[in-house]
Amino acid sequence: MKRLFGLILVALAAAVVTRAGTCDSVPEIKPLRPVMSAYMVEGGGSHLADTYLTPLKYDGWGVALRYERMQAMKFNPDRWVMRLTAGIEADHTENPARNATMWYWGLDLSWGMMHRWPLPHGLTVAGGGSTSLDLGCLYNSRNGNNPASAKAAWTVNVTGYVSWNLNLWRLPVTLRYQPTIPVTGVFFAPDYGELYYEIYLGNHSGLAHAAWWGNYFMMENLLTADLHFGNTSLRVGYRGRILSTQVNDITTRMITNNFVLGVSGEWISVSPRKGIDPRAGIVSALY
Amino acid sequence: MKKILLISLLSLLSGACHEIEEWDNDPKGNFDALWTILDEHYCFFEEKGVDWNEVYNRYVAKISNGMTSEELFLVCAGMLDELKDGHVNLSSSFNTSYYRKWWSDYPQNYNERIVQEYYFNFNYRSTGGIDFGILPENIGYMHYGSFSDDIGEGNLDNVLAYFSTCNGLIIDVRDNGGGDLTNVETLVRRFITERSLAGYISHKTGKGHGEFSEPYAYYYEPADEGRVMWGKPVVVLTNRSTYSAANNFVAIMKLLPRVTVAGATTGGGSGMPFSSELPCGWTVRFSACSILDAMGNSTENGVDPTEGCAVDMDIEATLDGHDTILDFAIGYLTRS
Secondary structure, three states: OHHHHHHHHHHHHHHHHHHHHOOOOOOOOOOEOOEEEEEEEEEEEEEEEEOOOOOOOEEEEEEEEEEEEEEEOOOOOOOEEEEEEEEEEEEEEEOOOOOOEEEEEEEEEEEEEEEEEEOOOOEEEEEEEEEEEEEEEEEEOOOOOOOEEEEEEEEEEEEEEEEEEEEEOOEEEEEEEEEEEEEEEEEEOOOOOOOHHHHHHOOOOOOEEEEOOOOEEEEEEEEEEEEEOOOEEEEEEEEEEEEEEEEOOEEEEEEEEEEEEEEEEEEOOOOOOOOOOOOOOEOOOOO | OHHHHHHHHHHHHHHOOOOOOOOOOOHHHHHHHHHHHHHHHOOOHHHHOOOHHHHHHHHHOOOOOOOOHHHHHHHHHHHHHOOOOOOOEEEOOOOEOOOOHHHHOOOOOOOHHHHHHHHOOOOOEEEOOEEEEEEOOOEEEEEEOOEOOOOOHHHHHHHHHHOOOOOEEEEEOOOOOOEOHHHHHHHHHHHOOOOEEEEEEEEEOOOOOOOEOOOEEEEEOOOOOOOOOOOOOEEEEEOOOOEOHHHHHHHHHHOOOOEEEEEOOOOEOOEEEEEEEOOOOOEEEEEEEEEEOOOOOEOOOOOOOOOOOEOOOOHHHHHOOOOHHHHHHHHHHHHO
16 A cells, blocks of 8 residues: 555656756746636535444435636646645435434545546546545434544545547537545544543544555546536536445445536636736646 | 555455445344344443343344334333443333333432422522522532533632632532533532542443443543632532432542532443434434543442441431431531
8 A cells, every 4th residue: 555655656756856857948938827717516415324323324415515626737737737626515314214314514625636648539538646635524413422423534546537628519518537536544533432522531542544445445436527618618517426434343434426517617827027928838737 | 566456456346345234124123223232332231240142032032023113112122221221211202211220219318399498498599500508507508400501610600609608518419310521520620729530431442342442541620720619628419310420520529638428329320321223213322431430440330428428318307397418418517
């Protein structure tokens, strides 16, 4: 696991160092690197289970607000892109008997870099790594001393995408499929029968756990179609997320299947002092 | 390299499938779920000498898929009563099971009306869930009926300041069935002058009946500077219905200097309860974490009064308006 983690870091570092080491004698015309921003609203089905709170599986609905930002990197912009995402999420579920409610509130933040390879016919394949911070809380209103189960994880992930720029009739469209899978990291979990009151009293031992696929499996599949109507694009898509953890005999499972609706577009930050060099090319991060 | 990839792939697939045990929503399934939840989480099997497998065999024979919900509830409640634990309840929409013998088999040793009428002529103060007043012997008296009632620091300041000229203090926690442990801390902090060991807490580390963490020592700090503190003698009054958080309060206070516990052995309930549920939607509550006193002893079966201070209420004396436990405490403080 450490080796795989190391390889990802080395690959990212190598890309930076390699580019930084080049020295052109002719002043380089820096390409314009527009920022692709997308604001999304998501909604769909949610499935929650956490044996710290209950042995039963809860089902219901979930909503989320997400922001995504992609930009070609300053070094080697044709080949490397960065991606930043942030989101807040709320899920409302009920037990099979429909007499108890479990909520999940969470936020997530992720940043990563990907190397991309342009292919013929408007296709692009990209692969790289990212790091994520996920914070959240499951809350079961019927429980007395154990009503909540806090979730916190910092992970290092592998991610990538396949995108296809095409025209549907006369409408330019960008289709993308992007999976993300954490490889390693650290996550929080109390001991099997440990109350949060004991943590409050000061017993903080054994709360952080090294993550690997055996105890922390998460996979996110994002499928988007950006319909370019003009300067702004309409984004529709699907986001599926599976999280399954098992540590200290506590099993947590969170599955969401959300419909994605949003707006996206590209923008360039221009300095009034420097202006834009008309010879500069434009390197888009996704489109 | 291939081996690593293969292992990684297998891990990926296995990791995606962490299993969660499921039960059918029928009488047998719900019974099994209840038994298993207790089997894997309840913390006093060994301390109470309960053979849970034997209990299963005895009660599963009473289960049939044709039985009604009420019949199933009674069988399940009977099984839970085998634990003899006031923190164990099964709740449905039509009933909540409750093991009562931990207090019903003992004298009540408290009558609120007698104190209010014959000792205060109904002229007492109330704040933050505390009824209080000064007895003719210049002894402060406060009755705290439930640790579920939050005590504000300002409330305590007022109560203790009101008693500032008194020679002693009686804290009556009879019939206090417990509540929030943070209120225990709030109250105890007024009686300590330095960081003090309050007790230990131990939780289950696995599904086995004997899998427990090392007891974790927890401490209380004195109340913040500027708060009204109490350093004069204290008598804490207890009865069998002093339970759970109140039991914890008595266990901590008993080991403090200048504090005496008088009355009857408390009801116990030192297990911090967890909640869970059955496929049919019934809720079950049970003791999950054991709290030990500062000597490392379990108080699940109660805290005894200070030696020489075990007193019962004299029923005949109550007819004359006397609370003999309270009288004992007044005499004890007057003498000291």
